[in-house]
Amino acid sequence: MSTIDKALELLDLFTEARAVLRLSEAARLTGRDKASLLRYFAALERRGFVERDSESRGWRLGPALVRLAALRETTWPVQSAARGILMALADETGETAHLSHFAARQLINLAIVESDAHPTRVRLGLSEALPLHATASGIAVLSSLPEAARRATLGAKRGGLARYTATTLTDPGEVLAQAARAQVQGYAVVRGTFEADVTGVAAPVFGRGGEVCGAIAVAAPSARAGTAEVARIGQAVMSAAVRVSHQFGAPIPPLRRDG
Amino acid sequence: MSTIDKALELLDLFTEARAVLRLSEAARLTGRDKASLLRYFAALERRGFVERDSESRGWRLGPALVRLAALRETTWPVQSAARGILMALADETGETAHLSHFAARQLINLAIVESDAHPTRVRLGLSEALPLHATASGIAVLSSLPEAARRATLGAKRGGLARYTATTLTDPGEVLAQAARAQVQGYAVVRGTFEADVTGVAAPVFGRGGEVCGAIAVAAPSARAGTAEVARIGQAVMSAAVRVSHQFGAPIPPLRRDG
DNA sequence: GCTCTCGTTTCAGATAATGAACCCAGGTTT
DNA sequence: AAACCTGGGTTCATTATCTGAAACGAGAGC
Structure with missing residues (x-):
């Protein structure tokens, strides 16, 4: 090293x-x-x-x-560029919307917009890297990686994947299966695997070269996230992901099938 | 190296x-x-x-x-802690107020508050390090360093100091003299030495150990910065500097004489 | 007074870093 | 078409930097 x-x-x-x-x-x-x-x-x-x-x-x-973070935002204004799309998504779903970037095998939040639609809301921060296996954004990113890259990204963990809540999947095989389901559906759903009582719905975001470079997601209290609501949010994050991808200069986005 | x-x-x-x-x-x-x-x-x-x-x-x-910048602000909330003092200073003076941090021989803006008092205002960014010799904040910091440290900080430049405008001082001796005047007066004043037609007024900020660790400053269009106005701003930045220093855990601040 | 922990310094040996030389690709000039 | 220029990338013998065990001083706790 x-x-x-x-x-x-x-x-x-x-x-x-x-x-x-x-x-x-x-x-x-x-x-x-x-x-x-x-x-x-x-x-x-x-x-x-x-x-x-x-x-x-x-x-x-x-x-x-x-200083360097401010310089990065000045010269690569992802936060401000995505904010409009995130605000629209937060308004449409009534929940917290956020954009994450995938680099160096890490998922890092870039921008977050909360909704005022309810007295309770999911709070998210920019400070911590997100685990790929335990978050909707992570599963969404995995779903758009080639199979070998998925295994490489997860498989290096010895002793299983980290557990965050009682429902966190720690077996790489189970996570890969979840990613495969997300690939078919076009968006990922996790319930309480990273934070208890929080349901996440995310879709992958693509960069200029067509590579997956992040995800856009909505986080909601699980009490508000029934099956119909999750499907509705899924459609919304897929639409938002296409718009963000276009902003990142992505070419025609990979075809999506409705869930 | x-x-x-x-x-x-x-x-x-x-x-x-x-x-x-x-x-x-x-x-x-x-x-x-x-x-x-x-x-x-x-x-x-x-x-x-x-x-x-x-x-x-x-x-x-x-x-x-x-991510790391967000983590720093979360764990060392200088920007949010100082924002109240900067907002009061911006309101009191009607101009742009900002706080800079001095470390690694660089001056870096940490927080900026603009005033709505006038249709024109000085715009500042967080992205660029500020030169010590050409800004009010820099002169304020120099004024509170020991003499040897002042020389060491400025004297290493070969070929004179960098010129930003027609009035930038490039001779280290002249800058040191300016710092000495600021020490006596309690605040530093520069006119158009970093950006044309912008007058800066700054006072040093101290850390827990009593060491100078930054400056708080007001930047105004020079057309609004006559002698009386500059004196008034000088008193305001000195007061604000004491309050910020206390927030940084500074002990009894060094005694100041009115200009 | 003794013990423990922490931060700091030293320097012989080890290792990672170095950079000149070379190669390939694409664009420009002749 | 050939030559030239610029930019990105690789190689490997040589060398500069890195390493870390050991020792030390300081402060706190018992």
Whole structure:
């Protein structure tokens, strides 16, 4: 593994629950020597990717990330471009709509729009990568990957896939079957596999070269997501996915069959 | 220079004018060999920091930056915490208020609030690092650094400091003199040195350990920024800076003298 | 006072990085 | 049609950077 990979992997250790990372803790989490980690942190700090917290002597994410993220949005305005489509989708379904990007075997939320249609709504954040096997967006992306890529993406996990709720599928075979069903149907549906009592419905989004590059999804409290409602949302996310794909410069989208 | 430093320096090459970076161009800009640069880009791409543009075969900033920036704001909510103070400052002065963070010898905008008080206003972005010598925020930061650190921060530039407008100071001695005046006055003032016809007024912001960690500033069209108005804004940014510093956990702020 | 944990430094040996040279492809010029 | 130019990509002998075990100092807890 390259030195650059080792250094950047440190940034993936930060989570909402782990806002500050200390040296010895990073050593335990990564299995690397403290001397090496200190050099990685020093380089990241020189470039503003992390900054030292004087009180805890640990590091937290730094300001260069804020600047570069703003620059990315300025020069590749996915969030603002998709916002109109997401608002329309949120209005139409009365639920939370979001767009995720698939890269580096990760699914990352890019934009989220909540609906005011109900007093309760699903809250989503931009901060955490989404698991492919446990989310509707992930299943939607898997459904549009070639078979070999699906296996490669899931199959590397030792000890089964991560469990998030009691209903999370942890067997790769079951997830692949679910992806196959989504491929036929044109959209993916998951119920409480990532967050309890939340149903997700998602369709894949395609890029300029026709490759799947993300997904557009609606998340609703399961109490509001009966079979008829899910079918209705499914149609809406497929339509929205076509529009987002066109915005990304996708050619004629792959043919879809109604569920 | 470490390999990590070399790789991360590539990310600093991206600007609003240079949204996509191609291999040979990066080689020209950095003086490094294409083989090395290709390895750096590959590592950055694996981790989602850049993504390949299929049409131009260059790279652009990637989605991991969006996720990590969102995570930083979630766990270190500077933007939202400062927004109240910035809104009050924008309302009080009728101009654009912004907060910048000083790290890794760079000044990076963290939060910006514009005022609706006038039909014209100064537009600012989050995307670009600000030059220390040509902005009010930069001069404010310099004014609170020890003398040796001021020289070290400015003096490394060969061939003089960068010129942005006809009135930009490019001689380090002149910039240091300006910083000394700002130290006495408690706030910095620049007129058209970074953007033509824009006057900036800024005060330094301090962190938990008492160290200068940024600045809070107001930017106004110079036509609205006469001497009396600038003095009034100066008092307002000093007050706001004290409040932001307290929010950052700063101890008793350094004593200020009225200008 | 002793023990434990954390962060930091050192440096001989190891490994990943380096970049000159070469190749291929596409476009432009002669 | 041939030559030239530019850009992207690969190779591998050489070298610069990386590695991490060991040691140390500091602070906290018992």
